[in-house]
Amino acid sequence: MEERPRNSDRPARPSSGRPSSRPSSSSSGRPSSGRPSSRPSSERPSSARPQSREERPARGGRSDRAGATRQVSQGREVSDPRGFRPAPQERDQSRIRPRIFEPDIPEDVTGEELEKSVRAELLSLSAENAKVVARHMVCVNLYMDVDPELSHKHAVAAAHHAGRLAVVRETAGYAAYRAGHYEIALKELRASNRISGDVSMWPVMADCERGLGNPLKALNLAGSDEVKRLAKPEEIEMRIVASGARRDLGEFDAAVVTLQCRELKNENEEWALRLRYAYADALDAAGRKDEAREWFGKCADLDPDELTDALERSQS
Known part of the structure; x- marks a missing residue:
C-alpha cells in the first residue's frame, strides 16, 4: 500500500529501503506511457541524499519566518527562539536624575x-x-x-x-x-x-531677567496679558520691576513715568512704602533732586521703624 506524503514541504519517506523494479501502472493495469504521473508518489530513488540536521527547516513551519530557530552553529543570537532583537542601546545618561x-x-x-x-x-x-x-x-x-x-x-x-x-x-x-x-x-x-x-510669580520672573542682564525680556513680561490677572500687590511689584528695567536701558524719564499711578496716594497697604521709595529713587536717578527729596519724605512718613533710608535721603 502506497504511503501518502505527510507534508508538501518535507520529503516523504520511501515505503521500502530500495526502489521498486516494477514500473508504475495505472488503475486499469496497462503499462504507463513513460510520462511522470501527476499524482505524487511515495517512492523515491535511493540516490537522494538525506538532509542533515542543519539543513532541515525549523519545527513549527517555515524557517524564514521572524523568530524562527536558525543555524545553531552561527551563534546564540540567531538560534534564540524568541527571535532576532536589536542590540541593547546604552541608556541616555542625560535622562538619569543625578544624586544631589x-x-x-x-x-x-x-x-x-x-x-x-x-x-x-x-x-x-x-x-x-x-x-x-x-x-x-x-x-x-x-x-x-x-x-x-x-x-x-x-x-x-x-x-x-x-x-x-x-x-x-x-x-x-x-x-x-x-x-x-x-x-x-x-x-x-x-x-x-x-x-x-498661577501668574503671581510673574514680577519675580521679570526681575530674574533683569538679574541676567535681559531688561527687554523683563519688559516683555511686564507687558504680557498675564499681568492683567495679577492681584494689586503683584501688579505694583511688576511696575517697580518694569521701572528698573527702563533704568537698565538708560531710559530714566520712562522709569519715572512707569511708576506714576494713583496708587502713590495710598498710605494703608503694605506695598505703599515700596512704591513710594521706588518712585523717589527713580526721580533721583533722573536728576530731579528736589522732587526726589519730597517723595523720600513722603516715604519716611510710612516708615516709622526706619526700615529704609528714606528719612536720611529726604534730608540730603
Missing part, C-alpha cells in the same frame, strides 16, 4: 510647621516622601533671611523629591532668587507656572 547633596535637617523640624494649605498639596506623595519634602520646605523658610544659600539647598532637595508639585517648584524658585541664582530661579518659576497656571 541634601543638607542636614535639624531634628526638631517635623514638617508640621508648614501651613495647612501647603501640607495638603503634599498629600499626593507617599507619606515618607511627603515628610521629607515638608521638613526641607520648613528649612527653606527657617534659613531664608539668615543663610539664603543654605535655604536654596534645602529647596533644591525638596524639588528633587517632589518636582511635579507646583508649590515645591515655586518655593525652589523663590529660594534661588533670594540667593542670587537667577537662571535657576527662572527655570523653577516657569515650571511652577506650567504646572499650576
Whole structure:
C-alpha cells in the first residue's frame, strides 16, 4: 500500500529501503506511457541524499519566518527562539536624575510647621516622601533671611523629591532668587507656572531677567496679558520691576513715568512704602533732586521703624 506524503514541504519517506523494479501502472493495469504521473508518489530513488540536521527547516513551519530557530552553529543570537532583537542601546545618561547633596535637617523640624494649605498639596506623595519634602520646605523658610544659600539647598532637595508639585517648584524658585541664582530661579518659576497656571510669580520672573542682564525680556513680561490677572500687590511689584528695567536701558524719564499711578496716594497697604521709595529713587536717578527729596519724605512718613533710608535721603 502506497504511503501518502505527510507534508508538501518535507520529503516523504520511501515505503521500502530500495526502489521498486516494477514500473508504475495505472488503475486499469496497462503499462504507463513513460510520462511522470501527476499524482505524487511515495517512492523515491535511493540516490537522494538525506538532509542533515542543519539543513532541515525549523519545527513549527517555515524557517524564514521572524523568530524562527536558525543555524545553531552561527551563534546564540540567531538560534534564540524568541527571535532576532536589536542590540541593547546604552541608556541616555542625560535622562538619569543625578544624586544631589541634601543638607542636614535639624531634628526638631517635623514638617508640621508648614501651613495647612501647603501640607495638603503634599498629600499626593507617599507619606515618607511627603515628610521629607515638608521638613526641607520648613528649612527653606527657617534659613531664608539668615543663610539664603543654605535655604536654596534645602529647596533644591525638596524639588528633587517632589518636582511635579507646583508649590515645591515655586518655593525652589523663590529660594534661588533670594540667593542670587537667577537662571535657576527662572527655570523653577516657569515650571511652577506650567504646572499650576498661577501668574503671581510673574514680577519675580521679570526681575530674574533683569538679574541676567535681559531688561527687554523683563519688559516683555511686564507687558504680557498675564499681568492683567495679577492681584494689586503683584501688579505694583511688576511696575517697580518694569521701572528698573527702563533704568537698565538708560531710559530714566520712562522709569519715572512707569511708576506714576494713583496708587502713590495710598498710605494703608503694605506695598505703599515700596512704591513710594521706588518712585523717589527713580526721580533721583533722573536728576530731579528736589522732587526726589519730597517723595523720600513722603516715604519716611510710612516708615516709622526706619526700615529704609528714606528719612536720611529726604534730608540730603
